[in-house]
Amino acid sequence: MSARDAWKSKLGFILAAVGSAVGLGNIWKFPYVVGKNGGSAFISIYLACIILVGIPILIAEIYIGKKSQLNPVGAFRFFQKGKIPFSPIGYSGVLCGIIILSYYSVITGWICHYLMLSFRGFYGTETEISTIFDNLNNTPWLNVAWHTFVMTAIMLILMKGVMKGIEKASKILMPILGILLLVLVCYSLTLDGMKDAWHFLTSPDFSKVTGGSLLEALGTSFFTLSLGIGAMITYGSYLKGEVNITKSAVQIALIDTLIAFLAGIVIFPIVFSNNLEPSAGPGLIFQTLPVLFAKMPGGHIVSVIFFALVLFAAVTSAISLLEVAVSFIIDEFKCSRIKAILIMGSVIWLLGILSAVSSWNVAGTPFLDLFDKIASCYMLPLGGLCTALVFGWAITTETKYKEIGSSVITKILLFAAKYVSPILLLIVFLKEIGSF
Numbered sequence: 001m002s003a004r005d006a007w008k009s010k011l012g013f014i015l016a017a018v019g020s021a022v023g024l025g026n027i028w029k030f031p032y033v034v035g036k037n038g039g040s041a042f043i044s045i046y047l048a049c050i051i052l053v054g055i056p057i058l059i060a061e062i063y064i065g066k067k068s069q070l071n072p073v074g075a076f077r078f079f080q081k082g083k084i085p086f087s088p089i090g091y092s093g094v095l096c097g098i099i100i101l102s103y104y105s106v107i108t109g110w111i112c113h114y115l116m117l118s119f120r121g122f123y124g125t126e127t128e129i130s131t132i133f134d135n136l137n138n139t140p141w142l143n144v145a146w147h148t149f150v151m152t153a154i155m156l157i158l159m160k161g162v163m164k165g166i167e168k169a170s171k172i173l174m175p176i177l178g179i180l181l182l183v184l185v186c187y188s189l190t191l192d193g194m195k196d197a198w199h200f201l202t203s204p205d206f207s208k209v210t211g212g213s214l215l216e217a218l219g220t221s222f223f224t225l226s227l228g229i230g231a232m233i234t235y236g237s238y239l240k241g242e243v244n245i246t247k248s249a250v251q252i253a254l255i256d257t258l259i260a261f262l263a264g265i266v267i268f269p270i271v272f273s274n275n276l277e278p279s280a281g282p283g284l285i286f287q288t289l290p291v292l293f294a295k296m297p298g299g300h301i302v303s304v305i306f307f308a309l310v311l312f313a314a315v316t317s318a319i320s321l322l323e324v325a326v327s328f329i330i331d332e333f334k335c336s337r338i339k340a341i342l343i344m345g346s347v348i349w350l351l352g353i354l355s356a357v358s359s360w361n362v363a364g365t366p367f368l369d370l371f372d373k374i375a376s377c378y379m380l381p382l383g384g385l386c387t388a389l390v391f392g393w394a395i396t397t398e399t400k401y402k403e404i405g406s407s408v409i410t411k412i413l414l415f416a417a418k419y420v421s422p423i424l425l426l427i428v429f430l431k432e433i434g435s436f
């Protein structure tokens, strides 16, 4: 068997991990969740979740992957101590990745559609523009066509391998994303609504924070850092040699959080300048923003930049979702990379058709919403909880100090991984089950 793939450089690993983390979760979900939950008070809770749960579990995943040099299923099996099998945690992660990518690809397809429309410009009345979204959703063949396009593109990138495919795509797309985002931030700074947006993002209104927002903050922080399915285990497994895991995890989380915050700085001034409610919900970037792009000066170019940026973010995340399943097939079935990609890509493509045809549903809930609910509300927290338990309790503290380091920061984060994260995740998980 050929040698296992590996990253060319540490920077390549960080960019690929940031590419996985920064996605629709940051640019589409974060702003509307913040809007819905009253702004900066929610942001403080979100930050606490990133520090207390996100970074510790990110460290756990990277460590588990780097140490075992295996896909999530093999990696958990590697750490098994007694009779209780650990590999089901990996299987559930692979399955969850398949489910998430099946609808993530459909949403990425919508972004492609909106990017094409942006090149032409958004014209028409407010109702006409906001019904573009409904029309797209009511045209199953178009949705399936975009979904097919996205899956094909992702499969082609992965076929080039870890170093020449994932690492190279991230090295090209992430810096462009950063530049596009800064261009938009500069633009937003010139808008009248910036003052209101700044106030909204920086003066906490704790009265709007409920128990529900706490759970939402934890769930969002998990989704946005790509935790809970073994994506970071997979990326960690391509690491060789000396790597400071704590430092890498902190860097990845910092950049991811910064980009989510900057996306808020871009979107809220546009919303406030047009006297809209920041709590518009999931339709914010597909229904609300295009109406504003049609009205505002320079809106045409701003919309092209915006949707290109979201597309780049989504593609580098989708790559990581597919890589989890692909690495599983390669390791466990000793299959060639190309074959593994063709098999898993086709399975996910087929499953995605259920979400692409929006009229198909289960008891009134469209497949896309159903899959999102099952994956992000149940499977991710459960996967995170099991990861924290394995890392915290099946590996001795001495081993971890020896291999990860024992600086004060690392010690605090390892303590959080052992005690704080599992307890918080257990609460979230039980609460989700309770509300089912």
Ligand code: TRP
Binding pocket: 020, 021, 022, 023, 024, 025, 026, 100, 222, 223, 224, 225, 226, 227, 228, 229, 231, 317, 318, 320, 321, 380
């Ligand atoms: N983090 C990505 C986002 O914010 C989505 C994502 C990629 C993901 N890989 C993942 C979510 C693994 C959970 C698990 O959009």
